[in-house]
Amino acid sequence: MNYSAETIIELHKLLEERNQELQTSEARFRNIINRNADGIIVVDKNGIVQFINPAAENLFDRSAEELRGELFGFPLVTGETTELDIFRKGGETAVAEMRTVVTEWEGEFAYLAMLRNITERKLAEQQLRLFEASIAHLHETVVITQATPLDELGPRIAFVNTAFEHMTGYSREEVIGKSPRFLQGPKTDLLALERIRQAQLAWQPIHEELINYTKEGKEYWVELDISPINDERGSATYFVAIERDITERKQAEEAIKKLAAFPRFNPNPVLELERDGTLTFYNAAALQVAHALGKQQPAAILPPEVTHLIEECLSTGDSRLGLEITIGNRTLSWSFFPIMSSQVVHAYAFDITERLNLEAQFRQSQKMESVGQLAGGVAHDFNNILTTIQGYTDLILLSDNLDTELVEQLTQISVAAERAANLTHQLLAFSRRQVMQPKQLDLNEVISNVTKMLRRILGENITLQFNYQPSLPRVRADEGMVGQIIMSLAVNARDAMARGGQLVISTSLMEIDDNYIQSHLEALPGQYICLSVSDTGCGMDTETQLRIFEPFFTTKEVGKGTGLGLSTVYGIVKQHQGWVEVNSQVDVGSTFKVFLPSYTKPSSVQARESNRAEVIGGNETILVVEDESSVRALVRNILQRYGYRVLEAASGREALLAWEIHKNQIDLLLTDLVMPGDVGGLDLVEQLHQQQPDLKVIYTSGYSAEIVGEKIAFYEGLNLLSKPYTPTMLAQAVRACLDR
Amino acid sequence: MNKYLLKLYIAGRSPRSERAIANLQRICDEQLGDQYEMMIIDVLERPELAENEKILATPTLIKQLPPPLRRIIGDLSDIEKVLIGLDLLP
Ligand SMILES: Nc1ncnc2c1ncn2[C@@H]1O[C@H](COP(=O)(O)OP(=O)(O)OP(=O)(O)O)[C@@H](O)[C@H]1O
Ligand SMILES: [Mg+2]
Numbered sequence: 051m052n053y054s055a056e057t058i059i060e061l062h063k064l065l066e067e068r069n070q071e072l073q074t075s076e077a078r079f080r081n082i083i084n085r086n087a088d089g090i091i092v093v094d095k096n097g098i099v100q101f102i103n104p105a106a107e108n109l110f111d112r113s114a115e116e117l118r119g120e121l122f123g124f125p126l127v128t129g130e131t132t133e134l135d136i137f138r139k140g141g142e143t144a145v146a147e148m149r150t151v152v153t154e155w156e157g158e159f160a161y162l163a164m165l166r167n168i169t170e171r172k173l174a175e176q177q178l179r180l181f182e183a184s185i186a187h188l189h190e191t192v193v194i195t196q197a198t199p200l201d202e203l204g205p206r207i208a209f210v211n212t213a214f215e216h217m218t219g220y221s222r223e224e225v226i227g228k229s230p231r232f233l234q235g236p237k238t239d240l241l242a243l244e245r246i247r248q249a250q251l252a253w254q255p256i257h258e259e260l261i262n263y264t265k266e267g268k269e270y271w272v273e274l275d276i277s278p279i280n281d282e283r284g285s286a287t288y289f290v291a292i293e294r295d296i297t298e299r300k301q302a303e304e305a306i307k308k309l310a311a312f313p314r315f316n317p318n319p320v321l322e323l324e325r326d327g328t329l330t331f332y333n334a335a336a337l338q339v340a341h342a343l344g345k346q347q348p349a350a351i352l353p354p355e356v357t358h359l360i361e362e363c364l365s366t367g368d369s370r371l372g373l374e375i376t377i378g379n380r381t382l383s384w385s386f387f388p389i390m391s392s393q394v395v396h397a398y399a400f401d402i403t404e405r406l407n408l409e410a411q412f413r414q415s416q417k418m419e420s421v422g423q424l425a426g427g428v429a430h431d432f433n434n435i436l437t438t439i440q441g442y443t444d445l446i447l448l449s450d451n452l453d454t455e456l457v458e459q460l461t462q463i464s465v466a467a468e469r470a471a472n473l474t475h476q477l478l479a480f481s482r483r484q485v486m487q488p489k490q491l492d493l494n495e496v497i498s499n500v501t502k503m504l505r506r507i508l509g510e511n512i513t514l515q516f517n518y519q520p521s522l523p524r525v526r527a528d529e530g531m532v533g534q535i536i537m538s539l540a541v542n543a544r545d546a547m548a549r550g551g552q553l554v555i556s557t558s559l560m561e562i563d564d565n566y567i568q569s570h571l572e573a574l575p576g577q578y579i580c581l582s583v584s585d586t587g588c589g590m591d592t593e594t595q596l597r598i599f600e601p602f603f604t605t606k607e608v609g610k611g612t613g614l615g616l617s618t619v620y621g622i623v624k625q626h627q628g629w630v631e632v633n634s635q636v637d638v639g640s641t642f643k644v645f646l647p648s649y650t651k652p653s654s655v656q657a658r659e660s661n662r663a664e665v666i667g668g669n670e671t672i673l674v675v676e677d678e679s680s681v682r683a684l685v686r687n688i689l690q691r692y693g694y695r696v697l698e699a700a701s702g703r704e705a706l707l708a709w710e711i712h713k714n715q716i717d718l719l720l721t722d723l724v725m726p727g728d729v730g731g732l733d734l735v736e737q738l739h740q741q742q743p744d745l746k747v748i749y750t751s752g753y754s755a756e757i758v759g760e761k762i763a764f765y766e767g768l769n770l771l772s773k774p775y776t777p778t779m780l781a782q783a784v785r786a787c788l789d790r
Numbered sequence: 791m792n793k794y795l796l797k798l799y800i801a802g803r804s805p806r807s808e809r810a811i812a813n814l815q816r817i818c819d820e821q822l823g824d825q826y827e828m829m830i831i832d833v834l835e836r837p838e839l840a841e842n843e844k845i846l847a848t849p850t851l852i853k854q855l856p857p858p859l860r861r862i863i864g865d866l867s868d869i870e871k872v873l874i875g876l877d878l879l880p
Binding site: 097110117120121122123124125126127128130132133134135136137141143146148150 | 800801802804806833834837840844845846847848849850852860861862863864865866867868871872875
C-alpha cells in the first residue's frame with residue numbers, strides 16, 4: 051500500500067495529535083489520581099506494589115519509593131468494601147476502607163485498591179457507641195429534648211434512656227414527642243419549673259430539685275441538670291437533662307431537719323462541744339438562759355471544769371449526769387453525753403432551781419411539822435400541870451387571914467406559873483393547838499388598831515410607813531393572833547434595824563393561781579390577803595432563813611430573844627390556813643409576807659363579848675369530866691369554893707354513869723374536849739343532849755386541833771375554856787354559861 | 791498429602807479481626823479438613839513479626855505452605871475469592 055507523503059504527514063500529524071491528546075488525558079488522569087483524597091494503590095499479579103498515589107503514601111506514612119516493589123498481597127476483590135488496619139511507618143495504626151477492582155498495569159492483569167482513611171469516623175463511631183452504651187446503662191435518667199419549639203408546653207422529648215423507663219414507668223414510645231410536663235404533679239414546685247423555663251429561654255444550663263410523679267402517680271424527688279447542646283454551628287439544638295432520684299436523700303434530709311428541730315425547740319439549753327471545748331452548737335434556750343443569768347455567751351453557763359469533763363467523757367465513752375452548778379440564784383443540772391463517732395459531747399442543762407426550792411420548802415415544812423408536834427405535845431401536858439399549880443396557888447391566895455410572907459411567896463409561884471403558861475401558850479400557838487376565836491376582820495383595821503403600840507415599840511429611829519390596799523375583803527381570823535403576828539414581825543424588824551431604817555407594812559389582795567403554787571409548796575389557790583412587813587435591816591443569809599421558824603431558834607443574845615416569835619407567827623398563820631413567805635438579803639433588808647385566805651362565806655353570829663363583870667358564885671350542880679385527876683381536883687375545889695355542888699367523872703363513860711344517877715340534878719356539864727377512851731367530850735355532849743337538849747356545857751381544852759372544822763361554834767369564856775385557866779376565869783365562865 | 795500452613799495477621803480483637811478469623815476457620819474446616827495448620831498473629835502483640843513479614847495492612851493471610859507462597863488482604867468473607875487467591879481451587 052502506498053501512502054502519499056501528504057498522507058504520511060497527515061497521518062503523522064494525526065498521530066502526533068493523538069499522542070498529544072493521549073498525553074494530555076494521561077496527565078489529566080494522573081492529576082486526578084494524585085489529587086484524589088482516597089489512597090490508590092496498584093498491585094501486580096504477584097501482589098507487588100506498582101503504583102501508589104500521595105493519599106496512599108500518607109495513609110501508610112511511607113513514600114512511593116519505599117512502597118513500590120514491596121509485597122502487599124492480593125487485595126480481595128469483592129462487591130463490598132472491606133475494612134483494613136493499616137500499619138503506618140511510625141507504628142500507629144489507621145483504619146481504611148478498601149474497595150478493589152481488577153485493572154491492567156502496563157499491559158498486565160493487576161489490582162487497583164482504593165483506600166479511604168476512616169480512622170476518625172471509626173473513632174467517632176466507637177465513641178458514640180460508648181456513649182450510647184453508657185447512657186443506656188446509666189442509673190441516672192437521661193432525657194433529651196428538642197430545643198424548639200419552646201412554647202408553653204416546653205421542649206418535646208427526643209430521647210429517654212432505659213433508666214428513665216424504669217424510674218417513671220413510661221415506655222420510650224409513650225413519651226417521645228411529648229413535653230416532660232406529664233411527669234409533674236400537684237407537689238411540683240412551680241417556681242422551680244419557671245426557673246427551668248427561664249434558663250432554657252436563655253440557653254443556660256440549670257440545676258434544680260423537683261418532685262416528679264411516676265406513671266402510677268407515685269411521687270419521687272429528682273435532682274436534675276439541664277444543659278443546652280450546641281451543634282457545630284454553635285446553635286442550641288437539644289437540651290439534655292440528667293436526673294437522679296434523690297427521694298432517699300430528701301427523706302433523710304427531712305428526717306435530719308425533723309431531728310434538728312428537737313434541740314432547736316428544746317426549752318432547755320442544749321449545747322455541742324468539741325474535745326478542746328469549742329462550742330459547735332447551742333440552741334436558743336441556751337442563749338436565753340445565759341442572758342437571764344447576765345452572761346453574754348452560752349458557754350458561760352457551763353460548769354467551770356467543762357473541758358476536763360469533755361475530755362473524760364470522750365476518753366471513757368461514759369456520760370456524766372446531773373452535775374449541778376449554781377449561777378447567781380439559779381441552779382442548773384448538767385448532763386454530758388459523748389458522741390464518739392464525731393468526737394463531740396452533747397450537753398443538756400435543766401434549771402432545777404424551782405425543784406430545789408420546793409424540796410427545801412418541803413423539808414422545811416416537814417421539820418416544822420414534827421417540831422410542832424413535839425412542842426405541842428409537851429405544851430399540852432405542861433398546861434395540865436400549870437393549871438394545877440396556878441389553880442391551887444390562886445385558890446390558897448383566895449383564903450382569908452394569910453401570913454403576908456406566905457402571900458408574897460405564893461404570889462411568886464403564881465407569877466412564875468403565869469410566865470410558864472405564856473411560854474406554853476406560844477408553843478401551842480406554834481403547834482397550832484391554841485384555841486382560836488375567829489371573827490371576820492378587816493386587816494387594815496387590825497393594823498391601825500395596833501399602830502399606836504407599834505410606834506411605841508419601834509422608837510424614834512425607825513420610820514413607819516403603811517401601804518394599805520383599800521376596801522380589802524375580810525379575813526376570818528383571831529384578832530389577837532393577827533395582832534400578835536404584826537407585833538412579832540415588827541419587833542423583829544426593829545431588832546434588825548439597830549441603827550434605824552424604814553418599816554413598811556402593806557396589805558394587798560392576791561389571786562393565787564396554779565402557776566404560783568408550782569413554786570410555792572405551801573400555797574393553795576384562791577383569793578388571799580397578803581400582809582407584808584418589810585424592813586431595811588441587816589437581813590438574813592440563806593442558812594438563817596431556813597431555820598427562823600424553828601422554836602427557840604434565835605440569833606439574839608441570851609435573854610434578848612427566846613426564838614419563839616416567828617414560830618408563833620408560823621403556827622398562827624398555819625392555823626388560819628395561810629402561809630408565810632420570807633425574802634431577805636444580807637445588809638439590804640427582809641420582807642415577811644403573811645397570806646391569809648380572804649373570807650367569802652356569809653357572816654355568822656358574832657361572838658358576844660365575854661362579860662368581865664365581878665365573879666359571882668352559885669349553888670347549881672356541875673358535872674366535871676376531866677381525865678387528869680389533879681386538874682379535876684382543882685376544878686372541884688374552885689367550884690366548891692364558889693358554892694357549887696360538884697359531881698366528878700374521870701372519863702366519858704363515868705360521866706354517862708353519873709348522868710344516869712343524877713340526871714335531874716345536873717345544871718351544867720364541864721367537860722374536857724379530849725379524853726382517852728371511847729367517849730370523848732363531844733360524844734358525851736351529843737349523847738346527853740339527846741336526853742336533855744338544853745343542857746348547858748362548857749368545854750375545856752388546850753387542844754384546838756379538834757375544834758377546827760367542827761360543827762359546834764366555840765367561844766372562849768362562854769362555852770370554851772382554854773387551859774391553863776385561872777380560878778377566876780373558870781368561875782366567870784361557869785356563871786356566864788349558867789345565866790345564859 | 792501436603793499440609794497447609796496458614797498465617798493470619800490481625801490487629802487486636804476488633805470486629806474486623808474476629809470476622810476474618812471466623813471466615814478463615816470456616817474455609818479451613820470446609821475445604822482443608824484436618825490438613826492444615828493455622829496461626830493467628832496479633833500484630834499489636836507481636837509487632838516484630840509484622841515487621842519481618844512486612845505486613846502493611848491486616849487482615850493479611852499468608853499461605854506459607856505448600857508453595858507457592860500466597861498473600862491476600864481483606865476480611866476473607868468471599869470464600870471463592872479467598873480460595874482463588876490462595877491458589878487452592880482444584
Ligand atoms: N426582820 C428580820 N431581820 C433579820 N433577821 C430576822 C428578822 N426576823 C427574824 N430574824 C431572825 O430570825 C430569828 C428568829 O426570830 P424569832 O422572832 O423567831 O425569834 P427572836 O426574835 O430571836 O426571839 P423572840 O421573838 O422570841 O423574842 C431572829 O433571832 C433573827 O435572827
Ligand atoms: Mg422575835
